[in-house]
Amino acid sequence: MLSNVPGMPRSARAPITGPAAATVFTTVLTEGPVSRVDVARRTGLSSAAVTKAARPFIEAGYLEELASGGRTAPGAGRPANPLAIRPDREYFVGVKITGDDLIGVVTDLRADVRASARHALTGHDVGHVVRALADLAGELLSDPGVRDRAFCVGVAVSGDVDRVSGVVRYSPFLGWRDVPLAELLQDATGLTTTLENDVKALAVAEKWFGEGVGASTFALVTVGAGIGSALVVDGRVLRGAYGVAGEIGHVPVAEGPACSCGGQGCVEAIASGEAILTRARQVTGEPALSMADAVTRARGGDEPLREVFAAAGHAIGLGLAALVNLFGPERVVVSGEGVATYDLFEEQIRRTFEVHAFGSAARCRLAVRPLPFEEWARGAAAVAIQGLFAADRG
Template identity: 55%
Template sequence: MLPNRSRPLVSAPAETAILALLLAESPLSRVELARRTGLSSTAVTKAARPLIDDGYLHELPPERTAPGAGRPVNPLSVTSDREFFVGVKISADTLYGTVCDLRAQMRTTASRPLGDRSPAAVCDLLADLVAELLDTKPEYRARTRHLGIAVSGDVDRTRGRVRYSVLPGWRDVPLAEIVAEATGLTVTIENDVKALTVTEHWFGEGIGTEYFVLVTIGAGIGSGIVVNGELVMGAYGVAGEMGHISVDPSGPRCHCGTVGCVEAIASSDAILGTVRRATGSSDLDFDGAVRLARAGDPAAQGAFARAGHAIGVGIASLVSLMGPERAVVTGEGLDTYDLFGAHIMEAYTAHCFKAAAKCPLVLRPLAWEEWARSAAVAGIQALFP
């Protein structure tokens, strides 16, 4: 039986620390857990016991130790299939869904094209997608109580509302309430970039870092920030919106109302608009703009160069302010990195404050299903207080 749907799995700080570390890096011995968390061996054993009893952790067979080093140790590991989590990413034209296990490994995926983007239509389609995913195997439905939803824009996670999202064109939608009623699951709503940042910090490039930044480029420009091992939300839940840093006071007006935002210059739509105006080709699509740039068209190349400069300045601003150990750049825009990557690096190096430029930029191509996985991780977070 799964724990009560409305309560976190762990509540004591020691239990939280043990489970969080094992989710990312199990198996680990009790000695290693004590060293990494600063807890005593007794505290580790006490914290692990209820998680073992509930089936979330298990002991592996004893490991051999060197002669004279004492008795063999039994490493602790997460029982991955103890509980499952559904994740759904709402993009501009598609719902991407997955079922993940406790260690965020994707077990199955599915998607549905979006036609009508109204909240009611999207929620109905989302509920159908969740049902399809859970019906893949009997154990998924029996052991799933959490659903995470990732969507772009201004998301109020605490209240479960999408305050503003430009891609589906929503304002003040009580998404968690609607979907919870339709699916019977506990629903967590999260900004898609913040969800991806947590996923990369817990399970990807950010493992082991205390200061970490993730930047996404493509249809939108987003970013997430980790400080002291915790995602920075800010007082109003919108911390880390690099896409809305103004880098050109004389630049184009952004959909947010500000002038010269990184997103207004460097998003896919912004680049396409610039190329269309420069070439007079109003029916040109983004792939056509890419082909022009790769063929040497100066207007198209200039649009991508300007975008790269804006992104580089934006990343430099984040890195100079936060001083991360590592910065990951991802998103569908990586497909065109050859057109603006050099400009990103040039602007990044030029605008970072001295030693901050030592922070490496790691390119991390991710499939759309990875965004759904990050939504499932938002559900895994619900296990914690």
């Protein structure tokens, strides 16, 4: 346990007490420096409401007023001092759990990474993972200047995650069911722990600090060990009644192989890294074929292997078209470790998407954004930052 991480009274933490405070703080965080007048214009709040909401943040050191340079707000008789985030007021730990590693970062309030580290996982036993994550957090917080201002950790894990209860309901890659991970980690680290599905966590970071900035609606789709997706509607990650809204990886698109979810012919069963490699070994008759060799040979013109990647691209294109037809986002961000081989199925993805996207939905922009796992950990930290807005924040 990080026994040297001190607690801090609620009065010394970010004083977010209601929707107006959250709106003002988020606006300055993602769009600042910005004047009170501009915050009011962008949010629809009155100038008085903005001033009232901002004052406690300034007093607690989360916001600061910058010199105006003598500018005045339109129609106002005094300088319009822009509000800005003080990024080093608080630090946040973010951890991405994979089947093989823990990838951790420390970020400031703007989710800029200040430190990063990796620890190998030698097993998936819950106790082992909790101990390894506590050790990783201790390493990341070795600097006393950072440790004394770090109170929260965000953890991103694949699968069905209940953020409210902090329970991993099902993670196929870890073999977990109904694991109260947030509680276990909070006991082990002494840090307030927020648990989130890894793709949703990445979507939070993209919404605030990446490709989603300025878009009221967008979707994030990840291609790799699985096919993940997250939807952002009116600036909020859409969870649905059961927390799994937008899971196109488990949309059946063909009469195909069995999926880890129990279904058949799902996008993930055809287009995940494991599914592609399994099919590549079948068509070549080489049970020891590696993904690296399959990629190299496909790029070299091996037609049967190229068809395997094209089939994966077709399945992804069908999933994207279904997502866009139902949801209508302004843009779709395609990311994940599988994007490194995007050249092998990009053409098929786009062709299938254009054929099956309904009407003007085909104009939705597909943006490819390769991201290392450190960015996923940054997404977990962004979820911890988002915890500043929780009404029951400790």
